[in-house]
Amino acid sequence: MSPLEFQPTPESIPPPNVQYRLQLAPSTAVNYTPLNPISFILRAALIYPNHVALSHRNVATPVEYTYAVWAQRVQNLAYGLIKAGIEPGDRVAVIAPNYAHNGVLAARAVLVCINTRLVKSDIEYILSHSGAKLVLVDHEYAGLVKDCPVPVIVSRDTGRAGDPYETFLSEGRRFSRERGWAGLQLEEEETANATLNYTSGTTGRPKGVMATLRGSYLAAISNAYESKLNINSVYLWVLPMFHASGWTYPWALTFAMAKQVTIRTVDYKAIWGHFLYSGVTHYCGAPTVQISIVNSPEAKRLKTPITAVIAGAAPTAALLEALENLNFQVNHVYGLTETYGPFTRNYDRPEYKSLGLEERARILSRQGHAFAQADEVRVVQIDEEGKRKPGLIDCDFMQPGEIVTRGNIVMKEYYRDPKATEEAFRGGYFATGDVAVKFPDGSISIRDRSKDLIISGGENASSLAIEQELSLHPDVLEVSVVARKHEKWGERAMAFVILHQEAVQKWKGREDEFQKDLINFVKGKLPGFAQPAWVECVSELPKTSTGKIQKTVLRQRAAKL
Structure with missing residues (x-):
């Protein structure tokens, strides 16, 4: 793809001899640094300052940011939030196609990702329940926060001077008085709140899932490792960033120092344009999205393979065949908002290649084994009503039971809902509500949601x-x-x-x-x-x-x- 003629705002240009080092609390031990995903973008900006980090082209005013420029904008946002009165632990809501995952954490605030497709009443409920102190909103969704009782900053998605969001960043830069990253303190408690994501709420009001800095850090590394992301990767944002904070991919990508390509909507013509001409190597999507991708009029066999990370449901044999025929490499994962997105993966094995498509599809549709940073996934016995039995008794192989898990990449709590948290964590494990069986090799395969x-x-x-x-x-x-x-x-x-x-x-x-x-x-x-x-x-x-x-x-x- 040809270079983009775009000049970032002057406030987005880092000063000479910039230091990518956050201030540590004086009491921090020499042999300990709190885990925090904000450290990933600082490391990337230090090592590869001129590498393209973000490419946003399918808009009237396209932009591209290098890691150095992007890191400066993150810093500006953090100072802008602090200037606006945001204090550590305050919630900052974002309603936009592309989010502010790093800047909010740099201000030691909690990011509330809100689904852009919700109706106004649902958004009002989430803003009230979360206690958000400030809202960052894309111009397309500004009507959803009309009469909002807290400050609202609108982005016109231009990256140019005169955009209210750009003005907010510029004011943050001036407020910093060039104190830089050293003027921002790294949160000393790695178990502090990081993000608040709301479940879809298909059976009632959505529940707020609180995630920590530590969990976000470890889940991001897991996704980078399990997806094989690196400096040469180009990730296309098909998965919405509001969904479990984009499965922590916003930080997995900065950890890998990869390039991100963003789009405002799931436009299959634009998606195939990026597949064919933007050097895309990875993307994530549910099977329903994958079905539309392979059946798009623009679909053609790729010259170089692209990793398609699939979650939300098991891919069928027909979908696997269609993806493989187009030169997509399928990476099937499983998870929930409560587990920071994926926490298991179906690991491919050499012996699978000799199997017929239908048999291989059956195996690849399993949810597999736990991620590198997750504890072993268990399947425990349930009663006649589908509820897990006291004591969490492991099922025999091929005996249906409920999937439970615990460990580093399980949510902290359901926000302001201790009863739901207690029930979900009963027995010392998080109960997923999914019914599965375990095979002799230790892999699991979902049979259904208990309610399905x-x-x-x-x-x-x-x-x-x-x-x-x-x-x-x-x-x-x-x-x-x-x-x-x-x-x-x-x-x-x-x-x-x-x-x-x-x-x-x-x-x-x-x-x-x-x-x-x-x-x-x-x-x-x-x-x-x-x-x-x-x-x-x-x-x-x-x-x-x-x-x-x-x-x-x-x-x-x-x-x-």
């Missing part, structure tokens, strides 16, 4: 396992399965299916025939109690802002049929 199991005639059917089989039908683009009441069996599976475009005309007016064809397709592959009793073709599936299918909505739809 289909109990048919006393048998537990996994909606995920059913979806895996249905997705192998050549006409199925995407499928989601939920329970629907059945007079005889209590519940049976109902499948909501999006057809491939070329199959839409094939089955038009013959939906009943397609239902029979699809059910016949999985006979012999699924036991009778797991075979879908109903199939409905739909043009789209309800999804969250992060691309996860909203099964709650589908269950409500099925209940009315």
Whole structure:
């Protein structure tokens, strides 16, 4: 990609002989430095000051920042926040496509990442619940914080003088009186709050997940290691940064001193433009996003491979085949907001290469083993209602149970919700709510969310396992399965299916025939109690802002049929 003719604002240029060294508390021992992800960008700016850190081109006023310039802007933001009255531990909310993960931490404040796709009432709830003292908002979403009772700084996303956000940074630089990084103190408690991320709240009000500096630091290193990020990596931001703080990738990338390419929206034409012409090596996305990527009109086989990190659901055999045919290398991970994003990974093995696609897909769809910085993942016994038994008894191999974990990359707490925190941490482990089995090699495979199991005639059917089989039908683009009441069996599976475009005309007016064809397709592959009793073709599936299918909505739809 050709060089960009762009000059950062004068206040974004670091002074000569800049020192990338935060002030340490006088009591800090010589053999101890508190873990804090802000240290990553300082190290990158010191070692590779002229390496492009951020590239933001798909906008009217494109910008690119080197690590030296970006670090100065981070410093300016920190001083600007302090000038605005932000004190250590205060919450700073951000509503924007691209966030301020480093500057807020440099001010020793807590970053509250807010989903840009929420409605105004949800955002008002989060701002109130979090107690945010200041809001940084992109101009596109300024209407969501109209009449907000705390100060609001609007960014027009220009990087040029006259932008209110740029003015805020310039005022921060002047307020610093060139004290530089030495004028900012490194938080001495590494267990201090770092980020406050809110769950999607599909079954009620969203819960605030509080993460620490230590956890963010270690999770970022884990993601950099597990994704094989380095100085030559170019990461494309397809995953929203509001989702579990972008799975800590904002810090994983600065730790690796990699280049980041940002886009304002999930535009598949723009995404493929970057795949083909921006040297992209890595990106993250849920399977629903990956399906749209491989089926985009712009899709073509890549000359050099790109690592596709997949989480949110297991990739199907059809999706794996499509990605591999286009020269994507799949890295399947699993995690939750409460675990800083991914904490397990499916580790590929040489012997898998000799397997057929369908068998290999079954293995690669497992959630695998715990990350480098995480404790061993466990599967513990559950009772008839799907609740974990007291004492956390490990399941036998292939016995369904609940995934629990503990350790360095588990949240600190649910903010202002001690009851929910106590329940989630009961027995000394964090309970994920996911039902899985463990294989003899120690890897785990999710069978379902506990609430998504289909109990048919006393048998537990996994909606995920059913979806895996249905997705192998050549006409199925995407499928989601939920329970629907059945007079005889209590519940049976109902499948909501999006057809491939070329199959839409094939089955038009013959939906009943397609239902029979699809059910016949999985006979012999699924036991009778797991075979879908109903199939409905739909043009789209309800999804969250992060691309996860909203099964709650589908269950409500099925209940009315």
